[in-house]
Amino acid sequence: MAQNLVVGLGVTGLSIVRYLKAQGIPCVVVDSREHPPQLAQLKSEHPDIPVVLGAFDHALFETAETLILSPGISPHEPIILQQMKRGVPVIGDIELFARINQTPVIAITGTNAKSTVTTLVGLMAKACGYRVAVGGNLGVPALDLLVEIETDLFVLELSSFQLETTYSLHAKIATILNITPDHLDRHETLLAYCQAKQRIYQHCELAVCNRDDRLTEATLPCKLYFTSHVPQEGEFGLLKVNGKTHLAFGDQPLLAIDVLPVLGGHYYMNALAALCIGYGYGFSMERMLQVLREFKGLPHRCELIRVHRQIGWYNDSKGTNVGATEAAIRGLGDSCDCGKLILIAGGVGKGADFSVLLPMVKQYVRHVILMGEAAQEIAQVIQGEVSCTLVGSMQDAVETANQVALPYDHVLLSPACASLDMFRNFEHRGEVFSELVRAL
Structure with a gap:
């Protein structure tokens, strides 16, 4: 019998099941893990939904009329490709959302800063009086947002994994922040x-x-741009007026960066992107700027944990790739007038080229502390350029940083790697770091 297969039982997979059940669409859940994270909740909420766990059953996949993939499942898995070859649609949660949604959508992706910009745009929309729902790859899954009774606007963070299986999304505004x-x-x-x-x-x-990143360019007639440089007419960028750098629109200064609660050039780009999106949608400039004056940033994103012995300790555990860590080093390094950075990095490398970090490390970093699977790989890149210590735990990393840091230095946890070799997720990694720092 032909059936809908929901492949993968994480938070998004569970949201897919909830949606299908509400629509009266039968489904079967499959997961290659024996104990997927949302199994208990699925059995509690929907005990009638069939679940097949363990190694994928080829015979079961042959019965599928549609495969609905959780973001963690690659559409390039051999068993998925086999079904695509026989014409079975392969979609994800955002495709289901797009097919039924009639409310305007602002869609945000990028390698880094997605969550910060999505949060900022959501706060700006709320400040402008919109009934806004924020989610997707951040917080609440998109399909769970559909239960909101009265919504004027959806602001969705979307990952590359979600976009791979999306075909019908009609966003009012879409952005790729950086790649x-x-x-x-x-x-x-x-x-x-x-x-x-x-x-x-x-x-x-x-x-x-992003005017500075050609990979974000869209082949569309209707475009707005933001840049870290002096903006052209109709662009958002940075403008120096009377010795002070401002967020600006064209030649019009909007807000001095020294009033922003969050430091760093990478954050200024986030603020400019949010302003550009809000301007494109018609938000009040005054209310958007007020949000920027008040926004203190998200946890695990260059978050100041404490100042101890005149040393700042920063948690950037969300720096899970080389580009994010490069931006964090530059942003924090530029604000560290009298000292240098002590960088804590390492984890699961995901095939990254760590040599990209070397120019920033040489310019801003006094000492690098490495841990996790990629420690040796990163060490081979930077040894001989900057002093380096390999450690076996986060506790060892914090203790070493406390020993080598000098007054006015900043200690920065920005791993440039995923966390799953030593931690449950990037949040857990950041929490462990923060607890150890507070205990110093």
């Missing part, structure tokens, strides 16, 4: 990764592009 190599263990090439990201522009009405 640097990431998830190459899944996408294999930077081109394939870019192509997945570019899918966000399909059917969108207005594209918001």
